[in-house]
Amino acid sequence: AQRVTQPEKLLSVFKGAPVELKCNYSYSGSPELFWYVQYSRQRLQLLLRHISRESIKGFTADLNKGETSFHLKKPFAQEEDSAMYYCALSGHSGGSNYKLTFGKGTLLTVNP
C-alpha cells in the first residue's frame, strides 16, 4: 500500500519568511514524488517532481529515503505563494505503476 501524509492542514507565514511544507510517505518500493499546487480559481497543476531536481518559483524539495520525506521548501515566501499544496506519490509495483496517491493537502497563507 502507498500512503502520503501531510501533517499540517494550514500553514501561515509572513512575506519574506522561510516556509517548509511537510510530506511523509509510506511505500515499500522506489517511489516517485511530486508536489502539486492549486492557486485560487485555477486548476491543480504540477509544481515539481523529485527526479527533476529543479527549483520552480523558488521552491525545492529533496527526497529523503531514510526519513521517507519529501518536504517542500522556499527560503523567502511571497504573497503569491498562497495556495493549496498537495504532495503525491507514484509507485512502481506491478499493475499499479500508474497509481498516484495524494496527501490531504496543506493550505499555505502568506501574509503581507
Added chain:
Amino acid sequence: DGGITQSPKYLFRKEGQNVTLSCEQNLNHDAMYWYRQDPGQGLRLIYYSQIVNDFQKGDIAEGYSVSREKKESFPLTVTSAQKNPTAFYLCATKQGYNSPLHFGNGTRLTVT
C-alpha cells in the same frame, strides 16, 4: 489544461438517481484518472485507466463505475449506491509513467 474537458461544471441530481460525469481529452494521453476532492480530505482516487478497455479501482471505488471504450473518453457514473456523492470531481490524464498529471477544471456534483 485546455485539452481536458469536464462537463458540466455544476451538476444537480436527486438522491437515488445515477449520474454520469463526462471527461474528454485531446492530449492523446494513455492514462486517465478520476479523483474526488473534499475539504480536509485532499484528492482520493476513484478509478484509473492505463489503456483503452482497461481500468482499475482506486481507493474509494465503491458506488462508482467507469468505462474506457475510447482513448479520448473516460466517463464516471456515480450510482445510487454511493453514500456521499456530493463532492468536487476531478479528471486527469497522464502521458506515460514518468510524466505528471494534467487536470481538468472539475465538476461539482450536488445530490439532494
